[in-house]
Amino acid sequence: MHSLKELYKVGIGPSSSHTLGPQKIAKRIRKEYPEATRFEVALHGSLALTGKGHLTDKVMRDTFAPRPCTFTFNADRLPYHPNGMIVNVYQDDKLLNSIEAYSIGGGAILFKGEFERGLKEYYPHNSxxxxxxxxxxxxxxxxxxxxxxxxxxxxxxxxxxxxxxxxxxxxxxxxxxxxxxxxxxxxxxxxxxxxxxxxxxxxxxxxxxxxxxxxxxxxxxxxxxxxxxxxxxxxxxxxxxxxxxxxxxxxxxxxxxxxxxxxxxxxxxxxxxxxxxxxxxxxxxxxxxxxxxxxxxxxxxxxxxxxxxxxxxxxxxxxxxxxxxxxxxxxxxxxxxxxxxxxxxxxxxxxxxxxxxxxxxxxxxxxxxxxxxxxxxxxxxxxxxxxxxxxxxxxxxxxxxxx
Structure with missing residues (x-):
């Protein structure tokens, strides 16, 4: 099992999966692509259906600011988890990358390709x-x-x-x-x-x-x-x-x-x-x-x-x-x-x-x-x-x- 630091996290409400997680996703993408000039976010599944009430779009827009960010809301879920999104990163009109990311609960996030790797295990017992x-x-x-x-x-x-x-x-x-x-x-x-x-x-x-x-x-x-x-x-x-x-x-x-x-x-x-x-x-x-x-x-x-x-x-x-x-x-x-x-x-x-x-x-x-x-x-x-x-x-x- 993972550290208790992965369970207890300080953040802002109202939702760890719909606010805290998406905020962390946006921060990571912004850091990895400092040359980006705009972002397009497609929210899927639960993120799309309740994202407005949970302030998902607001917190991501604020995190990407001052660079513009637009949103689409899609009820269908992505493969790995109900809380999925695809973020298209642009430099002017050039698409730098299309990133599939998930907010998996409790503020934890995973990007496509990370599910197999996961987080560091601290405990030798899992039950x-x-x-x-x-x-x-x-x-x-x-x-x-x-x-x-x-x-x-x-x-x-x-x-x-x-x-x-x-x-x-x-x-x-x-x-x-x-x-x-x-x-x-x-x-x-x-x-x-x-x-x-x-x-x-x-x-x-x-x-x-x-x-x-x-x-x-x-x-x-x-x-x-x-x-x-x-x-x-x-x-x-x-x-x-x-x-x-x-x-x-x-x-x-x-x-x-x-x-x-x-x-x-x-x-x-x-x-x-x-x-x-x-x-x-x-x-x-x-x-x-x-x-x-x-x-x-x-x-x-x-x-x-x-x-x-x-x-x-x-x-x-x-x-x-x-x-x-x-x-x-x-x-x-x-x-x-x-x-x-x-x-x-x-x-x-x-x-x-x-x-x-x-x-x-x-x-x-x-x-x-x-x-x-x-x-x-x-x-x-x-x-x-x-x-x-x-x-x-x-x-x-x-x-x-x-x-």
């Missing part, structure tokens, strides 16, 4: 069963395992990721107004947080606060602000909500939360390596489902559960998101995406609790790896209308013009 067995034989915690195989500066990197997440929650809790786009969605994280402060029932207050933290990040993401892919932009509010709660309400240290990030990232990596974290490829189960699994593992670790029970919590977080569709209304990462982040954060809190209680009563019969395989199979079976195309589900039921 959670292999990892758990290795840890048991060597008396390692899951965090010890990450430290053994990652780069030497992984703690510093994860501390930067944590600080960025906490700052994003802070920014979202202060933000007011309306999120960009035709939906005219009012930002509610600030109001939700202050409602929570006035609630005297401890459990209700705590859960509403966690929801407000998730809303804060998801609203920041939808407005195109700075977030962390965890594992994607569209699911970026789940993990920070849990960590912000642990830091501000449970008073855990930042070093402890760095360890939680590493452990959650390990489960996210397993999904990314063995299935997909791309909504265009596997539906929202691949994004929110993975984020919920990661956050569930973190909550289990916070509850001081052992490696196997942490895996149980992650499996639970993933399993109960099977079949979740990616159907953004109007192509915006707003409905149902923002609300879904808060719901998944609360589910993660429950999964961490249940794993601790159930795990000591009976052995879980479904492994995390089995859940990942089911996610992958379910993603393949999902109709394309439910995979970030805005052709089905809520996107078909509710039209922006209704407002």
């Amino acid at each position: 959670m069963e292999e990892i758990l067995t290795f840890c048991e034989h060597n008396a390692l915690s899951l965090y010890d395992y990450v430290k053994r195989y990652e780069e030497d500066d992984i703690e510093e990197y994860l501390m930067m990721i944590l600080e960025t997440m906490l700052a994003c929650v802070d920014a979202g809790l202060k933000a007011e107004g309306v999120i960009q786009g035709r939906l005219k969605m009012k930002k509610v994280a600030n109001d939700m947080y202050h409602q929570a402060l006035n609630i005297h029932t401890p459990m209700r207050r705590s859960r509403l606060m966690i929801a407000s933290y998730a809303y804060a990040v998801a609203e920041e993401n939808a407005d195109g602000h700075r977030i962390v892919t965890a594992p994607t932009c569209g699911a970026s509010g789940v993990v920070p909500a849990v960590l912000y709660h642990a830091y501000h309400n449970l008073h855990m240290s930042k070093q402890d939360l760095v360890e939680a990030l590493a452990i959650g990232g390990l489960f996210g990596n397993c999904v990314k390596y063995n299935a997909t974290i791309s909504g265009a490829d596997g539906g929202c189960q691949a994004e929110i489902g993975t984020a919920c699994a990661m956050a569930s593992a973190m909550v289990a670790w916070i509850h001081e559960l052992n490696n196997n029970l942490i895996a149980y919590a992650a499996e639970m977080g993933l399993e109960h998101n099977f079949g979740l569709t990616c159907d953004p209304v109007g192509g915006y990462v707003q409905i149902p995406c923002i609300e879904r982040n808060a719901y998944a954060a609360l589910c993660a809190m429950d999964a961490g609790l249940l794993a601790g209680e159930l795990g000591y009563l009976r052995k879980n019969k479904i492994s995390f790896d089995q859940a990942v395989r089911v996610l992958k199979a379910t993603g393949k079976d999902l109709n394309d209308a439910y995979k970030e195309t805005s052709l089905g589900g809520l996107a078909k039921e509710y039209h922006v013009e209704n407002d």
